[in-house]
Amino acid sequence: EITDELAEAQRFLDNYDAAAEAVYYKSSINWWNYNTNISDHNLQIAIDYSLEVAKFDKNASSVASQFNLSRYDDRMRRQLSYIVNLGTSAMKDETKLQRLAAVSAEMESIYSRATVRMDDGRELALEPGLTKLLATSRNYDELLEAWQKWRDVSGREMREKYEEFVELSNEAIRNNGYSDTGAYWRSWYETENFEQILEGLYEDIHPLYKELHTYTRRKLIEKYGEDKFPRSRHIPAHLLGNMWAQSWNNLLDFLQPYDKESVDVTPVMQRLNYTAVKMFELSDDFFGSLGLERMPAEFWNHSMIVKPNDRDVVCHASAWDFSNGKDFRIKQCTEITMDDLITVHHEMGHIEYYLLYKNQPIVFRKGANPGFHEAVGDVISLSVRTPKHLREIGLLQDITDDEESDINFLLSIALDRVAFIPFGYLIDQWRWRVFSGEITPATYNEKWWQLRCRYQGISPPVERTEEDFDPGAKYHIPGNTPYIRYFVSYILQFQLHDAVCKAAGHSGPLHKCDIYRSHEAGDLLRDVLSLGSSLPWPDALEKITGQRNMNASSMLTYFDPLYEWLKQENIKAGDATGWEDACPQNIP
Ligand SMILES: C[C@H](NC(=O)O)C(=O)O
């Protein structure tokens, strides 16, 4: 009888939540211990227990699949379908399941422990040494040495492991009826023609990116000399201030067109003796000012916010939900820089989302889609980074409010938000094709650079071969973190910024909006983020913005003054935009 079955299904779901909290809590603690102290001992504990987690998931999935989903309301049906959908826990062979966990952890360990020995004897890890060098050095050869040696000690060391990982991940996922791991990852967006929509968003931003690329390339040629730049008009990949050329804001010191107080407040933070704790308290204060949740005691007691000097850790910043509704932590090797201040807000945005949906059933404690989760903190930092706000918190003194300061500011935001768009787009274009088998190990690196040259308009500064494995030099490949979520986030965050600024009563240009202390903005965010993944993401987006689809118009409106300025500058310089699709033949 339906009512009995309904009651039975509800009982199952309640019991499932309690049991899942306990299992996932223990699993999270194991992986936290490994990430904050990389050792074979901690790895073995985590891998052994991952078998228990898979058994739990498999058992829950088989029970959940016995309920006839059509008979229940949307919410219960959605909960049951999440439990049925296993992910890599579906791997039948336990040895292979353990191997999958182990090979992932081994790649992450290679990446996190790798260090580079420079010709001058310096021994540098990615964080903080190489990151700082790529951000601050203006020496072509020094940058090239760091860029090449990082790839030698990271990606090159894990190529075979990645081939094995791809096979194991696909074998596990196919037990769920997905064709490959990429298809499973895309299914989280519940969006028909998802790839076409993404291509459209990329095309919408491309004209703006081309103007920024042309301006940046011209300034770099002034700095390093025309002979260093290929005739194909690509920019050598090691000159953009970042190990992967994914954000260019570290070039602001010589890209900023007007001589005003710099909006890169790194020097001021250091002069004011900022600490990592101070940076986290700033971010916590902003969320609190909106009437949102403050970080709980466990967060301050258990987070790892600086790099320890007595053990190996995974430095790539991340935010953790321990699934017990109380324990939430950030792991970050925080340096006193503006880049890291923005990362602090990014990671704390994840914690805010965890706190707001912590009372949802455990399967709904996820972003409306993964891009939402990446967008929360970035929406906040769009307010924090305004000259108005930076002046209010004492990080800027005599910034003036005029056309030239506006362009300087918009350029600083474009150098990490617009410059990122082709990078954010191409990572999973490569990975989806690797999972589908279209890209084979024989062409891993060649296909990677084809995408990098075509979409980013950058090129390798030295010859690359299939001895190299440059995708492995970017955390998210060994870390097996999907990447299209950041592309989605960089589009979404301007739609969300637009909406919360309206709620906060902002009038005038979007790029001048700072929602600090607006409880109206906070209430709007709280209403939607509390939903977690209990509703399809178009419903969540509609609640905030009134729109049901991602679109680039808010982002283009935000940058419009800069777009006009860049076009004028490039025309004045007689500089045509664009570059050849293919990578340059002869490396200069
Ligand atoms: C954009 C992305 N952010 C993150 O990992 O938190 C990155 O750093 O590559």
Ligand SMILES: [Zn+2]
């Ligand atoms: Zn993130």
